[in-house]
Amino acid sequence: MSSFDKIRTRIAPSPTGFLHLGTARTALYSWAYARHHGGEFVLRIEDTDVARSTQDSVDQIIAAMNWLGLSYDEGPVYQMQRLDRYQAVIEQLIAEGKAYRCYATPEDLDAMREAQRARGEKTLYDRRWRPEPGKVLPAPPEGVKPVVRFANPIEGDVTWHDIVKGPITINNREIDDLIIARQDGVPTYNFAVVVDDWDMRISHVFRGDEHVNNTPWQINIFRALGAPLPQFGHLPIILGDDGLKLSKRRGAVSVMDYADRGYLPEGMLNYLARLGWSHGDDELFSAEQMVAWFDGSHLSKSPAQWDPAKLDWVNAHHLKQVEEGRLAQLVVDQLAHRGVIAAASQVQNKLALFKDRCVTVGDLADWLRMYFEPVAPSAEDLATHVTPAVRPAIATFAGKLSALATWDKAAIQQALKDTLTESGLKMPQLAIPVRVLVCGRPQTPSLDAVLEHFDQKKVVELLQAR
Template sequence: MSTTANTPVRTRIAPSPTGFLHLGTARTALFSWAFARHHGGEFVLRIEDTDVARSTQDSVDQILASMHWLGLGYDEGPIYQMQRLDRYQAVVDQLIAEGKAYRCYTTPEELEAMKAGQEARGEKRRYDGTWRPAAGKTLPAIPAGVQPVIRFANPTDGEVTWNDLVKGPITIANKEIDDLIIMRADGVPTYNFAVVVDDWDMRISHVFRGDEHINNTPWQINIFQALGAPLPQFGHVPVILGDDGQKLSKRRGAVSVTAYEENGYLPEAMLNYLARLGWSHGDDELFTSEQLVSWFDGSHLSKSPAQWDAAKLEWVNGQYIKQADDARLASLVAAQMSRRGLVAPEASRLAQMCALFKDRCSTTVALTDWLAMYVSDVQASEEERVQHLTEAVRPALQALADKFSTLDWSKAAIQAAIKEVITAHGLKMPQLAIPVRVLVCGRAQTPSVDAVLELFDKEIVVKRLRSF
């Protein structure tokens, strides 16, 4: 990956606030952040909010919350394009004065009719240059009441070539692209123009983005060159495919980053998983963000689309849940309980519960599913009740409830009481322990029954045992 001492590394992520921050953009943000951190550079957050009709403050808030949750700290920003309109206008004026852009009075209806005619003749749909000035050319009379757009005078011959950081050399002939609108009639710049001015002003050295932007790159390179601005290096990463083999996007099955937080995923697990979607470091599957930064020099990026695998993400998250600090998990579970209208146990006791059950869980939602039995009523399935709660075991359960009611509540005492009842009633451990689980926990399988019961209030255990 090419960098020079004379060009400080500066990367950016530039989401559009027309919806939530989705996984593809989050992955691009991660790559850009890791590359900047690896090279001791800077990472910029820009909000591309020129789609005024669809941009919302809620989307901005969600983008900022997602970046914060993922731990992708930025050195500058957020910078909003709509606060830079004067700058875009000044650059447009400069391009017009230099004959590199021009006013176009073709109406949207005329443009559509133009392109429909081209299509009917088997030609490529494109603007035909009616209003483009040229030596010896007489332009049409300016129509009354029509506010012009501004078009960039794209070179008519030659080609654009760049060495993509992911794809390698790419060449597109200028004759394949037409004169791009760079400013709308209302004075708001279009994406391909604003992004160039922004990257120039913000001294962006390396641009990582989805490969759907490859076709935009020739226009942008030509605008950079028309402005005499230094070119950043471009790296176009392949899309992420969903379960249906189609691109994961806001409109096709994508889930917001914050939804994963709500669904019980840890940010370090999400970063780990996202990094492996289209990038690798040998066979390493699990690694810290510090390791990622030390390894991510921009190489080893795949040219092929990545496949989203929900089961793999769940596995990765489960590995991080197992390693997580119990007090931290307790805080996350308490938040999950609050969403369900439950009152969480005291923090240190909840942390003990997390320690006991976290090896069985791949998300904090699953962990909360387990621990809810400590703070809310339970009901085992009818199948488990019929199978395990028999008349034969009823006397032993009642005897155990009596013993528990006077017990000095500890794991050792619970274990001793269970063994006494088993002996007295001629049972084996599973013949009593499983019915106890069904009544107290609402399920037949749990960790060691004495460890599970110890974390209950004694009165709840006794009450549930006597409910049979």
């Protein structure tokens, strides 16, 4: 850490789609590491893929970061606003003989690779335009815009101690002279990320396994610039519940998709944290506890398995801990997504009755919507439960409810007991059809507690209508 005055981490998503779960986990680890050490966390938008980058993706990334509560101390920083800086560094490298312009055409490169394959060789750029002592380069061909390549060291090894994987060594002969600027002057990923991390004084880089092969290039560029090296930690992939790599093309992997479905940010953070990191046997914890524990150790080297059932279990735990005022507003928002208008004051007194049955806020909203819109029992439930044999008891119960001077759980319970005594029915024989008619479903929590939250007149009307 002698090269850095404080720990600084970053997350650098590409705005070519939503923030997916793998990037969210990386962001979480980067954020928690910085917070644990009293450092800073940076959000950088790597938008040099101009053809695929969109403002909508940027907005979704920022919305997901905000929803997760991963506050950043700097950013968002946009790479496309730093093109002058990249160009200046490229010119510096060219002047120092550490980069050069390459005029090889796509056809030239195809022919080169075909010849290498025919000889059974690895297909690497043959450095034909790389200046060397005693080497005479041809005149630049007319009409060909050059790319700029980094003059990667030809001999030696690149070695680093990975925070996750331990020591990694790759020989320079395994990598070629990387293109660091395209023909249009826009820098490539492996170059821009080095300049960014250098300028932003990033001390620790957490990122996915797929970047291991990029790291030797980046380390060599850092060294060519005389820039301090961050420490790298490459996180193993997350496998879907089908055992294949979790990807944007398969399954619900957008962070905001889970937000829309009513998962809690604290539940998602808790679950993501355990996909590759552990603190003893602790399975359930808050973001504050994770920050206190996350020192960069106990990171797994093995792929993590996405388990929807485990996520549901974790989220259900956190749902029970949410303060009621906040939970009521979350339910109101979920109801609004369903086209149901309700106030938090109308929702809050009903939460305790249902939340132990729920995994998400969306589940809770689905329970509570019966209080705010007409229910529509299925034909099957009506035929199965609201039979001619039970209709007289339903009418009797409706009459007793209509006559109640006090509308509360105790009075409703007494009316139910009196009806059962008079009709000779068992509790399920009457309670289930009443649930179907009033709530639109045959299973609910305790009937008297559920009915108490309905308007008395409405319950009587629903029972008498059948």
